[in-house]
Amino acid sequence: MASEARAFVLLAAVVMGALVWNLFSGAFSIPLDAMVRVLGAALGVCDPAQEDRRFALVLLDVRLPRLCLACAVGATLGFSGAAMQGVLRNPLAEPGLLGTASGAALGAVAAIVLEGVLTRRHDFAPFVVPVAAFLGAVLSTAVVVAVALPSSATLLLTGIAINALAGSAIGLLISLANDEQLRSLTFWMIGSLAAANWSQCGIVVAIGAVVFRHALALDATTLGDDVAGHLGLDAVAVRGRVLAAVALAVGAGVAFVGMVGFVGLVAPHLVCLMMGARHRLVLPGSALLGAVLVLLADLAARTIAAPTELPLGILTGLLGGPFLLWLLIHVGVRGGVS
Amino acid sequence: MGAIRFCLCTVMAVCALAIAPLARAEPSPMRIVSLSGSLTEIVAELGFADRLVGVDRSSLRPPELVRRLPKVGSPRSVSIESVLAVSPTMVIAYDDMQPTETLAKLGDLGVVVILVMRRSSVESAREKVLRVAEGLGVPEKGQALVAAIDRDLAWPSGKPKPDRRLRALFIQTMGNGPLMVAGGNTAAEALMAVAEVDNAVHGFEAYRPLNPEAAAAANPDVIIILRRALERVGGEEGLAAMPGLGEPPAICEHRIVIADDSAFIGLGPTTGASVRHLREAVYGR
Numbered sequence: 001m002a003s004e005a006r007a008f009v010l011l012a013a014v015v016m017g018a019l020v021w022n023l024f025s026g027a028f029s030i031p032l033d034a035m036v037r038v039l040g041a042a043l044g045v046c047d048p049a050q051e052d053r054r055f056a057l058v059l060l061d062v063r064l065p066r067l068c069l070a071c072a073v074g075a076t077l078g079f080s081g082a083a084m085q086g087v088l089r090n091p092l093a094e095p096g097l098l099g100t101a102s103g104a105a106l107g108a109v110a111a112i113v114l115e116g117v118l119t120r121r122h123d124f125a126p127f128v129v130p131v132a133a134f135l136g137a138v139l140s141t142a143v144v145v146a147v148a149l150p151s152s153a154t155l156l157l158t159g160i161a162i163n164a165l166a167g168s169a170i171g172l173l174i175s176l177a178n179d180e181q182l183r184s185l186t187f188w189m190i191g192s193l194a195a196a197n198w199s200q201c202g203i204v205v206a207i208g209a210v211v212f213r214h215a216l217a218l219d220a221t222t223l224g225d226d227v228a229g230h231l232g233l234d235a236v237a238v239r240g241r242v243l244a245a246v247a248l249a250v251g252a253g254v255a256f257v258g259m260v261g262f263v264g265l266v267a268p269h270l271v272c273l274m275m276g277a278r279h280r281l282v283l284p285g286s287a288l289l290g291a292v293l294v295l296l297a298d299l300a301a302r303t304i305a306a307p308t309e310l311p312l313g314i315l316t317g318l319l320g321g322p323f324l325l326w327l328l329i330h331v332g333v334r335g336g337v338s
Numbered sequence: 339m340g341a342i343r344f345c346l347c348t349v350m351a352v353c354a355l356a357i358a359p360l361a362r363a364e365p366s367p368m369r370i371v372s373l374s375g376s377l378t379e380i381v382a383e384l385g386f387a388d389r390l391v392g393v394d395r396s397s398l399r400p401p402e403l404v405r406r407l408p409k410v411g412s413p414r415s416v417s418i419e420s421v422l423a424v425s426p427t428m429v430i431a432y433d434d435m436q437p438t439e440t441l442a443k444l445g446d447l448g449v450v451v452i453l454v455m456r457r458s459s460v461e462s463a464r465e466k467v468l469r470v471a472e473g474l475g476v477p478e479k480g481q482a483l484v485a486a487i488d489r490d491l492a493w494p495s496g497k498p499k500p501d502r503r504l505r506a507l508f509i510q511t512m513g514n515g516p517l518m519v520a521g522g523n524t525a526a527e528a529l530m531a532v533a534e535v536d537n538a539v540h541g542f543e544a545y546r547p548l549n550p551e552a553a554a555a556a557n558p559d560v561i562i563i564l565r566r567a568l569e570r571v572g573g574e575e576g577l578a579a580m581p582g583l584g585e586p587p588a589i590c591e592h593r594i595v596i597a598d599d600s601a602f603i604g605l606g607p608t609t610g611a612s613v614r615h616l617r618e619a620v621y622g623r
Contacts, residue, residue: 026549026551027549027551027552027555028551028552028554028555054554054557057554057584057585058551058554058582061581061584062550062551062554062581062582063551065581066550066581115570175412175415176395177412178395178396178398178412179396179413179603180511180564180566180567180599183510183511183518183545184511184515184570187511187515187516187518187547188515192515192516192547194515194516194517194547194549194550194581195515195516195550195580195581196581197579197581258515302549302551305542306549306552307539307540307541307542307548307549307552307555307556308521308542308546308547308548308549308552309516309546309547309548309549
């Protein structure tokens with residue numbers, strides 16, 4: 001028990017460290033005293049100073065919402081991966097494998113390529129792609145679950161089929177796209193937090209929090225042990241509810257930041273390797289670790305090549321892959337989440 | 339035996355039919371396929387619009403013309419069969435076209451291939467026009483078009499140059515990711531320089547995603563943005579709501595120039611007019 005608590009404190013400390021590191025780095029350098037004044041003014045402690053206007057703009061409208069969205073999306077992907085691995089009893093399950101991510105990508109790409117047909121009015125234009133991505137994620141997961149809910153073995157296979165279908169449809173749409181559309185959808189496919197704002201944070205945090213509570217409650221009944229096995233139909237319903245919740249949460253995250261691969265797969269495994277496969281720990285632990293992964297990857301994305309940006313979805317893999325390999329070599333496999 | 343002879347005859351007849359358009363190519367009028375948006379515009383501008391029989395998907399102008407023409411491929415993947423299907427006598431393309439074998443094969447089949455170099459300088463707009471005009475056999479029309487472009491490019495005589503050059507951010511794409519902006523060695527930067535405008539961002543080449551904080555640090559006086567990008571982000575209000583574009587002088591003083599894709603990226607016959615438009619929008623002269 002003490003070691004669990006220690007591990008959690010350690011993870012929370014790492015999240016805080018990553019947050020602070022992110023807060024102090026960026027292409028726009030903000031002196032420490034200005035940062036303290038701006039944050040103080042934002043919290044109502046002191047009056048905003050006129051000369052800090054630009055610092056306040058960068059810190060409050062660019063850097064902080066981006067930090068929050070990185071945390072929220074990372075945590076969502078982390079616990080979604082853990083919940084899926086637990087529910088499906090398959091260590092390879094993750095939002096990507098069940099077609100959630102590829103469905104979102106198909107929705108977004110279709111919206112970008114077919115936008116001339118979809119949007120006659122330009123006022124809606126900024127919302128079309130996120131909404132299409134969200135619908136794509138939810139729909140594709142719904143198809144997978146509806147086809148294969150009775151057995152988790154066919155569930156994965158159905159997910160693979162949907163992935164292949166979505167991948168081909170995306171390829172087809174890409175071949176129809178013009179140069180300008182290609183540039184837009186490339187960015188969507190490799191993920192980016194650059195467009196983060198407070199309303200996006202709010203939506204992802206709100207949906208994520210509801211789903212997280214839901215998943216935690218389920219954890220006690222089904223993930224803990226195999227009791228659910230002889231609950232029969234009920235276990236199927238539970239599985240469907242968790243998958244639906246995960247699709248909602250991942251759909252919301254992916255709708256705003258694009259494809260961020262690997263976090264959902266790797267975060268639960270890292271937590272298991274570090275803390276052992278105790279289910280009560282794996283969900284919150286994966287959420288924390290997912291947040292750390294995305295925070296660090298985004299830190300690299302926005303600072304290494306400044307003033308330009310690197311693609312986030314590629315950096316999460318670059319960061320998570322070697323870490324997983326290192327843990328596998330040094331700690332060894334103590335078993336998956338299932 | 340008779341059946342075999344029949345088959346052979348059929349095969350030969352089909353072959354003859356297939357080759358027929360190529361064999362007839364010499365005396366019949368010119369049939370042109372253009373494989374790039376700005377090249378299509380040049381062909382149309384030189385008075386050969388009615389000779390175009392096929393274009394690629396990047397050809398958007400003149401709209402009433404390209405709408406009814408068959409599309410033979412995307413800029414980076416041209417299908418040789420689609421090109422041959424419209425039986426061209428001449429194909430006009432960039433030298434970096436993909437797949438590279440396509441143009442060689444077309445040449446082997448007797449199609450005249452006019453290759454144009456792709457470079458990001460204002461000079462290349464002139465070169466392109468001259469090269470295409472020469473290929474079409476109307477060099478004097480090319481000279482006239484270049485002269486028209488040059489008139490627009492030149493700073494109007496008798497008007498003083500600005501005391502302070504303004505700094506512009508050229509935005510190519512935006513939406514759910516970072517701003518895609520023009521760095522060094524781009525057509526956009528070259529056009530800005532002709533209009534006496536400086537690039538607000540430095541330190542990288544080509545079109546790259548710009549960090550929003552770097553956009554705030556650049557604090558541009560002018561924003562030049564492609565029409566489609568501005569529409570996607572929801573107009574001028576949407577632009578001001580983008581992270582990092584809160585309140586630079588460009589937004590506060592409404593110095594937003596809507597750029598034309600083919601002029602600023604493709605460098606075509608409208609490049610001169612676009613530079614004049616930029617100069618007038620920024621400096622009022």
